[in-house]
Amino acid sequence: MTTIETVSLDEARRVIEAGEKKARDIGQPSNIAVVDHGGNLVAHIRMDDAWIGSVDISINKAFTARAFDITTQDLAENAGPGAQFFGISGSNQGRVMIFAGGVPLYRDGKVVGGVGVSGGSGEQDQTVAEAAAAGL
């Protein structure tokens, strides 16, 4: 495999725009981050009044979604006490986030990057992230 699909800045902006619109609709200021196929940050925004502690979390949710090609919500189910990946949050220098809000970005059925949202409840973050991902 020598050619891969990834996410351009224009695409990352579309993802963020879609997420930002949803965040406004539900009234939850959020951090939204997009990473490319290599897991590296392409773009990030923190909406006014969104948590400063969520900058890091949004970026790492996006990384996690791409790093394991899974939503962080689904990963969470496998990462609790007794589950098959309990302890995974200690890997990758603490960059693995195991709660909702990180979603892989797909094009033609292949993962090309990830989006991470942090700012509200898990349900809100997941809602915004899914809307963002649909904006690709």
Place this chain on the structure above:
Amino acid sequence: MTTIETVSLDEARRVIEAGEKKARDIGQPSNIAVVDHGGNLVAHIRMDDAWIGSVDISINKAFTARAFDITTQDLAENAGPGAQFFGISGSNQGRVMIFAGGVPLYRDGKVVGGVGVSGGSGEQDQTVAEAAAAGL
């Protein structure tokens, strides 16, 4: 003083837009990051083909410019061997960048945030950062 001036997401986007335009003018794909008064990231972009190692550097240049209310170019002069702040780059968990490309953002003579650029030579980064800062 209980009221501070800071940088909104709209303003950060104007700063990035101005920097991005300059980066295109000089033909140097760049990472551009904006932090607010608290030194926390408001927005970041990595232009297509810009270095992945510069994501971290752009964000930390913006932090440094605000953290010490100085351009990272000026800080560099004080942070080399024998200079008064030699070793400062080891503080703040490695977030202090001591080479050109980080510039404080001013409004009415007061620092309200910072912008950091990484992607080209020190001179190019500085040029883009100054253009970005002027876009506030």
Place this chain on the structure above:
Amino acid sequence: MTTIETVSLDEARRVIEAGEKKARDIGQPSNIAVVDHGGNLVAHIRMDDAWIGSVDISINKAFTARAFDITTQDLAENAGPGAQFFGISGSNQGRVMIFAGGVPLYRDGKVVGGVGVSGGSGEQDQTVAEAAAAGL
């Protein structure tokens, strides 16, 4: 005792080859890492399409298996909430992995190194790791 048994690069490659074959058989692209008696990396591969977040995990599973001369699957049973080693995953700078996929390498009944696999479910990782270890 001043002489120890360890793992050479040739042996590490045999271990990886055996693991890679099993990973292909079960259709699960994987990261496979081998450490020597000192717990230090001898060789690593990431198969095409295997998770990038699993690079770190495979290396650390191999380290963990050798560091405590135990499979990470068995360690997991002792590292959960209420168990005797709960919290051990916070030691060794986050290098201790407490889920399946890390297996000690034995020669003549003595541990000489470790192999770590990450890329699929815990069961898949364990299957690949055991096949890899048998290749020594």
Place this chain on the structure above:
Amino acid sequence: MTTIETVSLDEARRVIEAGEKKARDIGQPSNIAVVDHGGNLVAHIRMDDAWIGSVDISINKAFTARAFDITTQDLAENAGPGAQFFGISGSNQGRVMIFAGGVPLYRDGKVVGGVGVSGGSGEQDQTVAEAAAAGL
């Protein structure tokens, strides 16, 4: 930009094989690491008797060469006291190596990954890395 060129495991192995051959020719056991376009590890070997402290260095030289699309030897010239990137080694969580032995991997004039070598003198590491890169 949505499609990029990267490095497959087969290609990484060719790179390592070419580097390993050169390392044997000059009699210097070495660590050799290859990263893909995203800067993530694809494969690594430590030849028998090569330094254990060089595992990390080889991987990070490969990362650095890709992260900034430059040889670490050339980067070194820009990273010393008084040079334009002095302090860059403190960025990216200490992963930036500023001495010889890291070389970008090119295909059709585009950077697709990086190779990092550590084990001997700077000149030896550079020699092995260049031979490795030519093996792509």
